[in-house]
Amino acid sequence: MNLAILIDAENVLPASADIIFSHAASLGAVLHREIYGAATALTAWVAPVLKYAIHPNLTIKAAKGKNSSDIALVIGAMDLLLAGDVDGVIIASSDSDFSALSIRLRNAGIEVIGMGTDKANELWRTACSSFVVLQPQKAQPAPAKAEAAQPAPKQPSRAAHAPGRTHAERAEAVKAFITRQLESRGGRIQTGMLFPLLNRLPEYQADKKGSGKKPLNYLTSTFGDAFVFEESADGNSWVSLPAAGPIADEEPAAVEVMEDELPDVPAEEDEASAPAEEPTGELPAYEEEAPQPDPLALLMEAGLAENVASQIVSIFTQSDNQRAAYNRLRSVFGSTEGRRFYQLVKEIAGRQ
Incomplete structure (x- = not known):
């Protein structure tokens, strides 16, 4: 399933980020990662935003009590509906104001996974296709001063936070994503259509950058055994499942x-356009068939x-x-x- 994650930063704690993205990874590929909130709320989310490559959407409250962030999230969700490239949307919020949005998305055939605290009311829960209760780990108390100070653990590098920590893991995620796209399109896709979709996949971005290769060279060198790469007569490049057969079979x-x-x-x-049929005793002259x-x-x-x-x-x-x-x-x-x-x-x- 292709997913989008929409986070209400003013309603969900940053400590819930790991749970949100872990659950999303179990459902499918995350194409869109968006978070909405005012400056104060987004500042608290800086670490998760960097870790999971979330796109921040800053909203300015023109007046006290106005739900600018909620409106921005709804607009983002409707843009996704119009784009038509996701099968499911995760809305991380306990706000029941999103109930109508969830119902609209579900009516359009999109699965809605709500994620919020156990205080979320029944209306919001039932409006979603499913609901996950966020229960982030509580902070551990500081050790007693009498204990010997332990050296601070080495901070992991940014590469450790990249989606799929090894080349093999990232490549497997990219392969699974391409396979789903091919299966949904009859076994073949033009690279001009595939690359815009791949660019939204963090695993692809990280692995391609690490390889130092151009997009098509990266695909052919990494997945040459899994997919068929061809060029049609008009010069367009295609990616196919092996079972799809050669591209020349379909062009005519x-x-x-x-x-x-x-x-x-x-x-x-x-x-009106058909020529009149006139009987004649002579054989018709050979006429070359007009090109299609x-x-x-x-x-x-x-x-x-x-x-x-x-x-x-x-x-x-x-x-x-x-x-x-x-x-x-x-x-x-x-x-x-x-x-x-x-x-x-x-x-x-x-x-x-």
């Missing part, structure tokens, strides 16, 4: 999918960037039907853009 289907699976041109247009239009070129002529057009063609090529393609477009580009691109493809197909 691009035009067919865009023309055959989308609604046909209306009957009256078909009749390139869907990528048609989308680019409609004003789309090459990488976006390439993603759209790939989605239609790999989808079993119109509904699957429509849902995939909304998942990749968001509801509004996905719907617009789907209508654009229908219009182009109708003109052919």
Whole structure:
């Protein structure tokens, strides 16, 4: 499961950070790590923010008693819903004001894991798909002065705090993430789509930086035995599961999918454009078959960037039907853009 963590810094203690991220790691890959609060609240969270690479969202209270941080968290959650790249959201707060937000996310098919103290009321708990009670360890009392002073333990380096403390652990997390992306996309994904997703994965960032290699070189050298890396005729790079087969097997289907699976041109247009059949006693002269239009070129002529057009063609090529393609477009580009691109493809197909 792809996850996002949203933390209410004004409602959750920093001592709960280890519990929050440990539980998240048991559920899946964390793509987004966000914390919201005023300056005072965020200052207390500095250590966990550095340890877990959490993105801080500072809010300024314009007036006393206003819930600026709560509103910012809700906006962040709705942005995630629009982006469509997560299956679950962890909301770390005991504030029942987030109950309506949880219900909205669940209605959209996103699992909501609430995390708060045992004082969280029943409304907030039941609004979530599941609820985890945060019980951070209490601070231990200082040793008696009579005891001999012990040398302070050596502070771990920042590298020890990096997600996945060894190359093998980080690489395994990256491999599992890529596998999930491939399985959800029919076994193949263009690197132009994969790298933006990988950049949100801390394990990938840490391991790639440690290797000193460029993104594609890092993938091919680290996962050459697990995945197939190919370049299509148009120069785009692809990553595939071994069972997906060579990319050349699927390329000819691009035009067919865009023309055959989308609604046909209306009957009256078909009749008007069809040549009249006239009987003749002579054999028809051989005519060279007109070349089929390139869907990528048609989308680019409609004003789309090459990488976006390439993603759209790939989605239609790999989808079993119109509904699957429509849902995939909304998942990749968001509801509004996905719907617009789907209508654009229908219009182009109708003109052919």
